[in-house]
Amino acid sequence: MFRYSATKRILSHLDQEPVVSNLGPTSDELWHASDRDRNFYTYGSMGLCSSIALGMALSCDEKVISLDGDGSILMNLGTIATIGREAPSNLIVVVWDNEQWAQTGHQKSHTAFGTDLEMVAKSNGLEKSFTVSDEEELDSVLMQALSEEGPWFIVAKIQDEPYLPVAPVQPEHTLHRFRQTFVTEPDRVG
Amino acid sequence: MTWAQTIVDALKENEISLIAYVPDSSIHQVTKLVDADEYFHLVSATREEEALGIAAGAYAAGRNAAVFMQSSGFGNSINAIAGLAIPSRIPIPIFINLRGEHGEFNIAQVTMGRSTRPILDVLGVPHYTIDSEDRLEEKIKGALKLCYASREPLALCMTPLLHGGKNV
Numbered sequence A: 001m002f003r004y005s006a007t008k009r010i011l012s013h014l015d016q017e018p019v020v021s022n023l024g025p026t027s028d029e030l031w032h033a034s035d036r037d038r039n040f041y042t043y044g045s046m047g048l049c050s051s052i053a054l055g056m057a058l059s060c061d062e063k064v065i066s067l068d069g070d071g072s073i074l075m076n077l078g079t080i081a082t083i084g085r086e087a088p089s090n091l092i093v094v095v096w097d098n099e100q101w102a103q104t105g106h107q108k109s110h111t112a113f114g115t116d117l118e119m120v121a122k123s124n125g126l127e128k129s130f131t132v133s134d135e136e137e138l139d140s141v142l143m144q145a146l147s148e149e150g151p152w153f154i155v156a157k158i159q160d161e162p163y164l165p166v167a168p169v170q171p172e173h174t175l176h177r178f179r180q181t182f183v184t185e186p187d188r189v190g
Numbered sequence B: 001m002t003w004a005q006t007i008v009d010a011l012k013e014n015e016i017s018l019i020a021y022v023p024d025s026s027i028h029q030v031t032k033l034v035d036a037d038e039y040f041h042l043v044s045a046t047r048e049e050e051a052l053g054i055a056a057g058a059y060a061a062g063r064n065a066a067v068f069m070q071s072s073g074f075g076n077s078i079n080a081i082a083g084l085a086i087p088s089r090i091p092i093p094i095f096i097n098l099r100g101e102h103g104e105f106n107i108a109q110v111t112m113g114r115s116t117r118p119i120l121d122v123l124g125v126p127h128y129t130i131d132s133e134d135r136l137e138e139k140i141k142g143a144l145k146l147c148y149a150s151r152e153p154l155a156l157c158m159t160p161l162l163h164g165g166k167n168v
Helices: A001-012 A025-033 A051-059 A070-074 A079-084 A117-123 A137-145 A171-180 B003-013 B028-034 B047-058 B080-090 B108-124 B136-150
Strands: A020-021 A039-041 A066-070 A091-097 A130-131 A154-156 B014-021 B041-044 B066-070 B093-097 B129-131 B154-158
Touching: A001 A025, A001 A066, A001 A091, A001 A137, A020 A025, A020 A051, A025 A039, A039 A171, A051 A066, A051 A070, A051 A079, A051 A091, A051 B003, A066 A070, A070 A091, A079 A117, A079 B041, A079 B047, A091 A117, A091 A137, A091 B108, A117 A130, A117 A154, A130 A137, A137 A154, A171 B047, A171 B080, B003 B014, B003 B028, B003 B136, B014 B028, B014 B047, B028 B041, B047 B066, B047 B080, B080 B108, B093 B136, B108 B129, B108 B154, B129 B136, B136 B154
Parallel strands: A020 A039, A020 A066, A066 A091, A091 A154, A130 A154, B014 B041, B014 B066, B066 B093, B093 B154, B129 B154
Antiparallel strands: none
16 A cells, blocks of 8 residues: 555545644645645654644544554654543544654664554554555545544555655644634734 | 632633643642643643643644643653744643752752753743742733734743642
Protein backbone atom coordinates (compact mmCIF):
# COMPACT_ATOMS: atom_id res chain seq x y z
CA MET A 1 0.00 0.00 0.00
CA PHE A 2 1.22 3.48 -0.85
CA ARG A 3 0.46 6.39 1.46
CA TYR A 4 -0.48 9.02 -1.09
CA SER A 5 -2.98 6.80 -2.86
CA ALA A 6 -4.37 5.60 0.51
CA THR A 7 -4.63 9.22 1.71
CA LYS A 8 -6.70 10.09 -1.36
CA ARG A 9 -8.90 7.09 -0.71
CA ILE A 10 -9.46 8.15 2.94
CA LEU A 11 -10.40 11.66 1.84
CA SER A 12 -12.92 10.26 -0.66
CA HIS A 13 -14.96 9.05 2.33
CA LEU A 14 -14.82 12.33 4.27
CA ASP A 15 -17.05 15.35 4.34
CA GLN A 16 -16.23 17.96 7.02
CA GLU A 17 -14.35 15.70 9.40
CA PRO A 18 -11.16 17.29 10.82
CA VAL A 19 -7.91 15.63 9.73
CA VAL A 20 -4.58 16.16 11.52
CA SER A 21 -1.46 15.14 9.63
CA ASN A 22 1.96 14.14 10.88
CA LEU A 23 4.89 16.35 9.91
CA GLY A 24 6.71 15.96 6.61
CA PRO A 25 5.50 13.88 3.66
CA THR A 26 2.23 12.92 5.37
CA SER A 27 1.24 16.59 5.53
CA ASP A 28 2.52 17.25 2.01
CA GLU A 29 0.51 14.34 0.62
CA LEU A 30 -2.64 15.42 2.46
CA TRP A 31 -2.28 18.89 0.92
CA HIS A 32 -1.75 17.47 -2.59
CA ALA A 33 -4.69 15.09 -2.15
CA SER A 34 -7.02 17.93 -1.12
CA ASP A 35 -6.28 21.18 0.66
CA ARG A 36 -9.37 21.29 2.91
CA ASP A 37 -10.21 23.95 5.52
CA ARG A 38 -10.51 21.12 8.01
CA ASN A 39 -6.94 19.87 7.41
CA PHE A 40 -4.53 20.61 10.25
CA TYR A 41 -1.02 20.16 8.88
CA THR A 42 1.86 19.91 11.33
CA TYR A 43 5.41 20.82 10.41
CA GLY A 44 7.11 20.41 13.79
CA SER A 45 6.43 19.06 17.26
CA MET A 46 7.16 15.51 16.15
CA GLY A 47 5.14 12.96 18.09
CA LEU A 48 2.16 15.18 18.85
CA CYS A 49 -0.08 14.50 15.83
CA SER A 50 -2.45 12.14 17.67
CA SER A 51 -2.31 14.28 20.86
CA ILE A 52 -3.56 17.25 18.81
CA ALA A 53 -6.28 15.06 17.33
CA LEU A 54 -7.23 13.92 20.85
CA GLY A 55 -7.63 17.54 21.96
CA MET A 56 -9.87 18.17 18.93
CA ALA A 57 -11.92 15.03 19.53
CA LEU A 58 -12.59 16.16 23.11
CA SER A 59 -13.74 19.54 21.78
CA CYS A 60 -16.05 18.73 18.86
CA ASP A 61 -18.71 16.20 17.92
CA GLU A 62 -17.42 15.17 14.52
CA LYS A 63 -15.15 12.26 13.83
CA VAL A 64 -11.51 13.42 13.99
CA ILE A 65 -8.89 11.59 11.94
CA SER A 66 -5.21 11.56 12.89
CA LEU A 67 -2.74 10.57 10.16
CA ASP A 68 0.27 9.66 12.30
CA GLY A 69 3.49 7.75 11.58
CA ASP A 70 5.33 4.90 13.28
CA GLY A 71 8.48 6.89 14.06
CA SER A 72 6.43 9.79 15.36
CA ILE A 73 4.04 7.90 17.60
CA LEU A 74 6.99 5.91 19.00
CA MET A 75 8.14 9.25 20.46
CA ASN A 76 4.89 9.62 22.34
CA LEU A 77 3.46 6.17 23.12
CA GLY A 78 2.06 7.72 26.27
CA THR A 79 -0.59 9.46 24.23
CA ILE A 80 -2.02 6.04 23.31
CA ALA A 81 -2.52 5.49 27.05
CA THR A 82 -4.22 8.88 27.34
CA ILE A 83 -6.49 8.08 24.37
CA GLY A 84 -7.37 4.80 26.09
CA ARG A 85 -8.13 6.60 29.34
CA GLU A 86 -10.21 9.36 27.71
CA ALA A 87 -11.76 6.96 25.17
CA PRO A 88 -13.22 9.61 22.84
CA SER A 89 -15.76 7.80 20.67
CA ASN A 90 -15.08 10.17 17.74
CA LEU A 91 -11.33 9.67 17.35
CA ILE A 92 -9.78 7.63 14.53
CA VAL A 93 -6.00 7.23 14.60
CA VAL A 94 -4.34 5.96 11.43
CA VAL A 95 -0.64 5.18 11.79
CA TRP A 96 1.21 5.01 8.49
CA ASP A 97 3.77 2.32 9.34
CA ASN A 98 6.72 2.02 6.96
CA GLU A 99 8.91 0.54 9.72
CA GLN A 100 11.49 3.26 9.28
CA TRP A 101 12.41 6.90 9.74
CA ALA A 102 12.28 7.40 6.00
CA GLN A 103 13.05 11.12 5.84
CA THR A 104 16.23 10.92 7.88
CA GLY A 105 17.82 8.22 5.78
CA HIS A 106 15.61 5.13 5.98
CA GLN A 107 16.84 3.98 9.38
CA LYS A 108 14.74 1.06 10.60
CA SER A 109 12.23 1.88 13.31
CA HIS A 110 11.22 -0.34 16.22
CA THR A 111 8.21 -1.69 14.32
CA ALA A 112 10.74 -3.42 12.03
CA PHE A 113 11.95 -5.31 15.08
CA GLY A 114 8.69 -6.58 16.48
CA THR A 115 7.03 -3.60 18.14
CA ASP A 116 3.35 -4.17 17.38
CA LEU A 117 1.47 -0.87 17.60
CA GLU A 118 -1.91 -2.60 17.28
CA MET A 119 -1.11 -4.60 20.42
CA VAL A 120 0.18 -1.47 22.17
CA ALA A 121 -3.17 0.19 21.46
CA LYS A 122 -5.16 -2.88 22.53
CA SER A 123 -3.23 -3.13 25.79
CA ASN A 124 -4.20 0.49 26.48
CA GLY A 125 -7.89 -0.25 26.15
CA LEU A 126 -8.36 0.61 22.47
CA GLU A 127 -10.21 -2.56 21.56
CA LYS A 128 -11.01 -1.40 18.03
CA SER A 129 -7.42 -1.71 16.86
CA PHE A 130 -6.49 -3.24 13.54
CA THR A 131 -3.51 -3.68 11.23
CA VAL A 132 -4.19 -3.37 7.51
CA SER A 133 -1.83 -3.91 4.60
CA ASP A 134 -3.81 -2.98 1.49
CA GLU A 135 -6.26 -0.26 0.48
CA GLU A 136 -9.28 -2.57 0.44
CA GLU A 137 -8.69 -3.56 4.06
CA LEU A 138 -8.08 0.05 5.04
CA ASP A 139 -11.29 1.07 3.28
CA SER A 140 -13.33 -1.54 5.05
CA VAL A 141 -12.05 -0.67 8.56
CA LEU A 142 -12.31 3.06 7.88
CA MET A 143 -15.93 2.82 6.72
CA GLN A 144 -16.73 1.05 9.99
CA ALA A 145 -14.75 3.60 11.99
CA LEU A 146 -16.65 6.48 10.39
CA SER A 147 -20.02 5.01 11.29
CA GLU A 148 -19.41 3.27 14.63
CA GLU A 149 -18.18 4.56 17.97
CA GLY A 150 -14.47 4.45 18.70
CA PRO A 151 -11.79 5.25 19.53
CA TRP A 152 -10.33 3.47 16.50
CA PHE A 153 -6.65 2.69 15.98
CA ILE A 154 -5.60 1.55 12.52
CA VAL A 155 -2.01 0.57 11.74
CA ALA A 156 -1.61 0.85 7.96
CA LYS A 157 1.50 -0.88 6.65
CA ILE A 158 2.95 1.08 3.74
CA GLN A 159 5.82 0.87 1.24
CA ASP A 160 8.32 3.46 0.08
CA GLU A 161 7.33 5.87 -2.67
CA PRO A 162 8.83 9.09 -4.05
CA TYR A 163 8.05 12.26 -2.12
CA LEU A 164 5.80 14.94 -3.51
CA PRO A 165 6.86 18.61 -3.47
CA VAL A 166 6.66 20.25 -0.05
CA ALA A 167 3.23 21.80 0.45
CA PRO A 168 3.22 25.63 0.54
CA VAL A 169 1.62 25.80 3.98
CA GLN A 170 2.01 28.31 6.80
CA PRO A 171 1.21 27.03 10.31
CA GLU A 172 -0.47 30.28 11.38
CA HIS A 173 -2.73 30.23 8.33
CA THR A 174 -3.52 26.54 8.86
CA LEU A 175 -4.59 27.17 12.46
CA HIS A 176 -6.65 30.24 11.62
CA ARG A 177 -8.45 28.67 8.68
CA PHE A 178 -9.15 25.46 10.60
CA ARG A 179 -10.39 27.27 13.71
CA GLN A 180 -12.66 29.59 11.76
CA THR A 181 -14.71 26.56 10.74
CA PHE A 182 -15.53 26.04 14.43
CA VAL A 183 -15.66 29.57 15.79
CA THR A 184 -17.97 31.96 14.03
CA GLU A 185 -16.93 35.22 15.65
CA PRO A 186 -13.76 36.77 14.26
CA ASP A 187 -10.79 37.28 16.57
CA ARG A 188 -11.28 40.76 17.94
CA VAL A 189 -8.77 43.48 17.20
CA GLY A 190 -8.84 46.98 18.59
CA MET B 1 -10.85 33.53 48.42
CA THR B 2 -7.87 31.18 48.08
CA TRP B 3 -5.26 31.72 45.38
CA ALA B 4 -6.36 28.48 43.75
CA GLN B 5 -9.99 29.61 43.56
CA THR B 6 -8.90 32.92 42.06
CA ILE B 7 -7.17 31.02 39.25
CA VAL B 8 -10.18 28.76 38.67
CA ASP B 9 -12.48 31.79 38.43
CA ALA B 10 -10.15 33.47 35.93
CA LEU B 11 -10.10 30.31 33.81
CA LYS B 12 -13.89 30.32 33.68
CA GLU B 13 -14.06 33.99 32.88
CA ASN B 14 -11.92 33.27 29.81
CA GLU B 15 -14.01 30.23 28.86
CA ILE B 16 -11.04 27.95 29.36
CA SER B 17 -12.82 24.65 29.84
CA LEU B 18 -10.20 22.05 28.95
CA ILE B 19 -7.22 21.66 31.27
CA ALA B 20 -4.42 19.28 30.27
CA TYR B 21 -1.88 18.58 32.97
CA VAL B 22 0.71 16.37 34.56
CA PRO B 23 0.10 16.12 38.32
CA ASP B 24 2.11 18.25 40.72
CA SER B 25 1.64 18.38 44.47
CA SER B 26 1.40 22.18 44.71
CA ILE B 27 -0.70 22.73 41.60
CA HIS B 28 -2.96 20.00 42.94
CA GLN B 29 -4.58 22.79 44.94
CA VAL B 30 -5.93 24.13 41.63
CA THR B 31 -6.45 20.91 39.69
CA LYS B 32 -8.50 19.31 42.48
CA LEU B 33 -10.95 22.24 42.19
CA VAL B 34 -10.97 21.84 38.41
CA ASP B 35 -11.57 18.10 38.72
CA ALA B 36 -14.55 18.65 41.03
CA ASP B 37 -16.16 21.23 38.73
CA GLU B 38 -18.32 20.00 35.86
CA TYR B 39 -17.50 23.12 33.84
CA PHE B 40 -14.06 21.70 33.16
CA HIS B 41 -12.70 18.67 31.37
CA LEU B 42 -9.46 17.77 33.12
CA VAL B 43 -7.18 15.61 30.97
CA SER B 44 -4.29 13.73 32.56
CA ALA B 45 -1.40 13.61 30.12
CA THR B 46 1.53 11.22 30.48
CA ARG B 47 4.05 13.93 29.64
CA GLU B 48 4.01 17.71 29.40
CA GLU B 49 4.56 18.02 25.66
CA GLU B 50 1.55 15.76 25.19
CA ALA B 51 -0.50 18.12 27.36
CA LEU B 52 0.47 21.00 25.05
CA GLY B 53 -0.54 18.98 21.98
CA ILE B 54 -3.95 18.24 23.51
CA ALA B 55 -4.46 21.90 24.43
CA ALA B 56 -3.43 23.00 20.91
CA GLY B 57 -5.95 20.60 19.36
CA ALA B 58 -8.70 21.87 21.62
CA TYR B 59 -7.99 25.49 20.68
CA ALA B 60 -7.93 24.62 16.97
CA ALA B 61 -11.41 23.14 17.37
CA GLY B 62 -12.68 26.29 19.08
CA ARG B 63 -12.24 25.44 22.76
CA ASN B 64 -9.91 27.41 25.01
CA ALA B 65 -7.45 25.24 26.93
CA ALA B 66 -4.72 25.70 29.52
CA VAL B 67 -1.86 23.51 30.70
CA PHE B 68 -0.55 22.86 34.20
CA MET B 69 2.86 21.38 34.96
CA GLN B 70 5.91 21.74 37.19
CA SER B 71 9.20 23.24 36.08
CA SER B 72 10.91 19.86 35.58
CA GLY B 73 8.14 19.00 33.12
CA PHE B 74 8.54 22.33 31.37
CA GLY B 75 11.81 20.83 30.16
CA ASN B 76 9.77 18.08 28.49
CA SER B 77 7.53 20.54 26.70
CA ILE B 78 9.89 22.97 24.99
CA ASN B 79 9.65 21.58 21.45
CA ALA B 80 5.85 21.58 21.62
CA ILE B 81 5.98 25.28 22.45
CA ALA B 82 8.67 26.08 19.86
CA GLY B 83 7.41 23.84 17.06
CA LEU B 84 3.64 24.02 17.50
CA ALA B 85 2.21 26.75 19.74
CA ILE B 86 4.50 29.59 18.61
CA PRO B 87 4.55 29.04 14.82
CA SER B 88 0.80 28.31 14.73
CA ARG B 89 0.05 31.23 17.07
CA ILE B 90 -1.90 29.20 19.57
CA PRO B 91 -2.64 31.04 22.81
CA ILE B 92 -2.09 28.51 25.60
CA PRO B 93 -1.78 29.73 29.18
CA ILE B 94 0.90 27.53 30.79
CA PHE B 95 0.81 27.39 34.60
CA ILE B 96 4.17 26.25 35.93
CA ASN B 97 5.01 25.38 39.51
CA LEU B 98 8.56 26.63 39.91
CA ARG B 99 10.56 24.05 41.81
CA GLY B 100 14.10 24.84 42.91
CA GLU B 101 12.96 27.96 44.73
CA HIS B 102 12.82 28.89 48.41
CA GLY B 103 12.73 25.77 50.57
CA GLU B 104 13.62 23.29 47.84
CA PHE B 105 14.91 20.03 49.33
CA ASN B 106 15.69 18.09 46.14
CA ILE B 107 18.93 18.97 44.35
CA ALA B 108 17.62 17.39 41.14
CA GLN B 109 14.90 20.06 40.94
CA VAL B 110 17.20 23.05 41.29
CA THR B 111 18.73 23.42 37.81
CA MET B 112 15.54 23.03 35.77
CA GLY B 113 13.68 25.30 38.16
CA ARG B 114 16.37 27.95 37.84
CA SER B 115 16.46 27.56 34.03
CA THR B 116 12.73 27.77 33.38
CA ARG B 117 12.32 31.55 33.11
CA PRO B 118 15.55 32.11 31.13
CA ILE B 119 14.39 29.45 28.66
CA LEU B 120 10.99 31.16 28.37
CA ASP B 121 12.89 34.39 27.64
CA VAL B 122 14.92 32.77 24.87
CA LEU B 123 11.75 31.26 23.39
CA GLY B 124 10.16 34.70 23.46
CA VAL B 125 7.30 33.45 25.63
CA PRO B 126 5.99 36.16 27.96
CA HIS B 127 5.94 35.04 31.58
CA TYR B 128 4.88 36.38 34.92
CA THR B 129 6.02 35.22 38.32
CA ILE B 130 3.28 34.85 40.90
CA ASP B 131 4.80 34.73 44.36
CA SER B 132 2.07 36.19 46.56
CA GLU B 133 -1.66 36.77 46.69
CA ASP B 134 -1.05 40.50 46.34
CA ARG B 135 -3.06 41.75 43.31
CA LEU B 136 -3.39 38.12 42.25
CA GLU B 137 -6.71 38.47 40.46
CA GLU B 138 -5.43 41.46 38.50
CA LYS B 139 -2.24 39.63 37.54
CA ILE B 140 -3.94 36.42 36.42
CA LYS B 141 -6.77 38.09 34.53
CA GLY B 142 -4.41 40.55 32.86
CA ALA B 143 -2.07 37.75 31.78
CA LEU B 144 -4.90 35.68 30.32
CA LYS B 145 -6.26 38.68 28.43
CA LEU B 146 -2.82 39.35 26.96
CA CYS B 147 -2.41 35.67 26.03
CA TYR B 148 -5.56 35.67 23.88
CA ALA B 149 -5.03 39.15 22.48
CA SER B 150 -1.52 38.28 21.32
CA ARG B 151 -2.43 34.73 20.31
CA GLU B 152 0.78 33.41 21.84
CA PRO B 153 1.55 30.93 24.58
CA LEU B 154 2.17 32.65 27.90
CA ALA B 155 3.52 31.27 31.19
CA LEU B 156 2.50 31.95 34.77
CA CYS B 157 5.27 30.78 37.11
CA MET B 158 4.05 30.09 40.62
CA THR B 159 6.53 29.91 43.48
CA PRO B 160 6.38 28.34 46.98
CA LEU B 161 5.84 31.82 48.40
CA LEU B 162 2.40 31.61 46.78
CA HIS B 163 1.43 28.00 47.30
CA GLY B 164 3.54 26.82 50.21
CA GLY B 165 5.76 24.45 48.23
CA LYS B 166 6.23 20.74 48.66
CA ASN B 167 7.18 19.39 52.05
CA VAL B 168 9.59 16.47 52.41
